Amino acid sequence: MSIVVKKWNELAEVKAELAARDWFFATSGNLSIKVTDDPLTFLVTASGKDKRKQTDEDFLLVDAAGRPAEKTHLKPSAETLLHVEIYNRTNAGCVLHVHTVDNNIISDVYAANGEAVFSGQEIIKAFGIWEENAEVRIPIIYNYADIPTLAQQFSTYIHGDAGAVLIHNHGITVWGRTAFEAKKHLEAWEFLFRWQVKRLLLQRAGLPVG
Template identity: 35%
Template sequence: MNAGPVTAAELARAGAALAAESARFAELGWMRGTSGNLSVVLRDDPLRLAVTASGRDKGELVDQDVVLVDAAGAAVADQPSPGQRPSAEAGLHARIAATTGAAAVVHVHVLAPVLAAERWPDGLVLRDLEMLKGLGRAAHDDEVTIPVVPNSQDMTLLGDRFARVHDPGIPALIVARHGVYVWGRDLAQARHRAECLEWLAAFALAAHGRPTPIG
């Protein structure tokens, strides 16, 4: 990863990538209204992330609809493209990136995992499903629990809840009655994992609909 301050050109490239991914999710109905946010890591030390700007229709973002934030999720004062406001949830993006080493985090309001969290508030337990490969797990004889945490408007509290349930082998978190956070080595992998999580949650709801392991 590059060293030194983030340049305007770097932030614009990140903004273009985030806009393209946001449009994909909006088309799926996973970023309704102005909801949801995506991020990519641009620097490790100190941590700097490019995050989609708050209050924008995620299906209509442009390169400039991006904010450079620090490890606390606050806009960097001398960012190369000032004037945009980050979502309050940028703090959790930064916490996840710092904890997991992920280079991209997606937060979307996909319905199936949120409904699954209503049925299984202690975690969505899955096994013996081919789609688990999409989360980097084995298709057979590998029990996977997608963690669920209660929602909060306090990102420090929500980050602490994430830290308590985080399993390095599970690249996803369900926030009850809210949405999901999924991460990966880049935006494409994070998106693929989000798509697989949606399928897995939909399967669990359709096949069982009761709080027992899938298998």
């Protein structure tokens, strides 16, 4: 099996799992997986598709600038430049972007702080942080309509081979060394967002949550 087919299947599996979670509302979301390092190429979702569907036109191979690496009628995701920034600056192997109601609410509630902070949750260990009472932070950036501007802002928060950024009233972009790590981190963030949204509502209702 060629490396492209192997990586295609790996990304298709992640895509199916995120679809099963119903994380691709109204064609939103984009995913990518690195295929080669030198030169850099990666498979990225084709723009505007319903990512819940599985077809043989789901992904296309792009180069280090996010341009199609082969002749195709498919258009790379509108947000490919964010993936480009990650692959060019880190050793990440996979990038996942989803819009969920909870990630949008958290991005809005904490927008003025420029970040959301979470602590006191066992699931933080999914990020490889094992200390008691550990804290995790996710930056929240403005949702610039101009993608090169968004990508430039986004790039200032890329600090390692695994990471995540919330885009205000838009969604989350998570990356990891492998597809497994990116998906694990995405699931952990979404767990924290859902937990926090529920806590805020319970607090508002006067119930005794910490």
